[in-house]
Amino acid sequence: MVTTQPTDGIEVAYERHGDGQPLICLHGGMAPQQYWNPVLPHFEEYSAVIPQRPGFGTCLDDQAETRADEVLNREAEYVRRLVDAVDGDPILFGHSFGALTAVESATDAPVDAVIAYEPAVLPDDYREEADLADRMAALIDDGDRHEAVKRYIEQVLHPDGIDDLDAWLAEWPVWPDCVDLAEEVVRMNRAVEQYQLPGRLGVDAPVLVLTGTNGPDFLRESARAVHDSLPRSRLVEFDGISHSGPGEAPALIASAVKTFLGNA
Template sequence: MRTTQSATGDEIAYERRGDGQPLIFLHGGMAPRQYWNPVLPHFEQYAAVLPQRPGFGTCLDDPEETSPDEVLNRETRYVRTLVDAVDGEPILFGHSYGALTAVESATDAAVEAVLAYEPAVLPDEFRVEADLADRMATLIEDGERQEAVKRYIEQVLHPDGIDDLDSWLAEWPVWPDCVELAEEVVRMNRAVEQYRLPDALDVAAPVLVMTGTDGPTFLRESARGVHQALPHSRLVEFDGVGHSGPGEAPERIAAEVEAFLRE
């Protein structure tokens, strides 16, 4: 792992693989940076930069006092620090909350392009009633950490229901280690629940916004909203792919990304 420091003294830990133009991969809520392992073989012509998001395996100062606004601010700070630390203008590739971070970071960072798979943005009508953070926090307070994480998985990864969640979890590579991230996921969800998509996102770089037909309906709606708020973007919907699109269908995602970047 390499490290660099932001202007405010935040230490950023990241892994770099290969040579070429830097491609910074920003993982989402329940997945560590290893989420990108199925994707990386399709981008061997790039230098893959894999940061560890603050709080996800790294220490936070006063984590209990971290406000929802500060959660997103600290994420964009670390991305901008990485952008400054690598050679040339990198490309940002974010999934879910990482996609929101990528888009927000690109409003004030010199990047060549942004690839955003289902940014974690809630439509207004959905955000008003969103209470996942509160429900998870209550379960954690009651000592039910695994149940708290299961609520997140059910709502985000399996919005249409799942017959046997425990069997699915037994095959999920990050379970049960991800239970340790429960508090960070609560903080992240509070940030998502309070985030309001502006009418216009001041991003100079071209953005590829991606979504899948088998993911949560509200995220497909939000992907369209993000696309409409950007001055230079393309929206692509993958049939039969869910919220974990890059991990589910890396070849299809990579082919669309390469076509976009060639242009």
């Protein structure tokens, strides 16, 4: 683990694998750093940089007090510090909330390209009724942290329903350790619920927006909206792939990414 010296209270910690151009991999809401393990063998020509997001291991000193409307800005600033810490202009590769953070970071960071798999953006009509953060917070206040995290997993990972969630969780590698992240996930969800996609995102670097047909419909809709708001963007939709695309089908995703980077 590499750790930079704190600047303005921000300590940046990350793992680095291999040599080559830095490929900064930003995980999503409930995923640990290990989420990227299936992806790394497909990018051996790059130097994979995997940070711990604020609140997920290495954090800002005052992360627990960070308001929801500050979360995305603080995470984007964290990524910008990371961009400054690595040699050369990196590529940002983000999944879900990590994808939204990658796009926001690239508005003011020297990066070569951005890869965004289903950025955590809510369509306007969906966002206006979103209440996941409130429902999770109420369960946490009642002392039921496990149920709070289950509500997140149901809505984000299984929006079409699941027959036996407990059986699925029993096979999920990060369960139940991820319950420790409950408060951070509430803050993250509030940030997502408050985020409004601008008509134009000021990202100069080329961006590849990825989505899958087996993920939530609202995220596929948002992926198209993010694509439309970017000046230099390509949209690729994978048939039969879910919201967990990079971990679920790493070879397929990597092939699309490399084709894009070769053309960009």
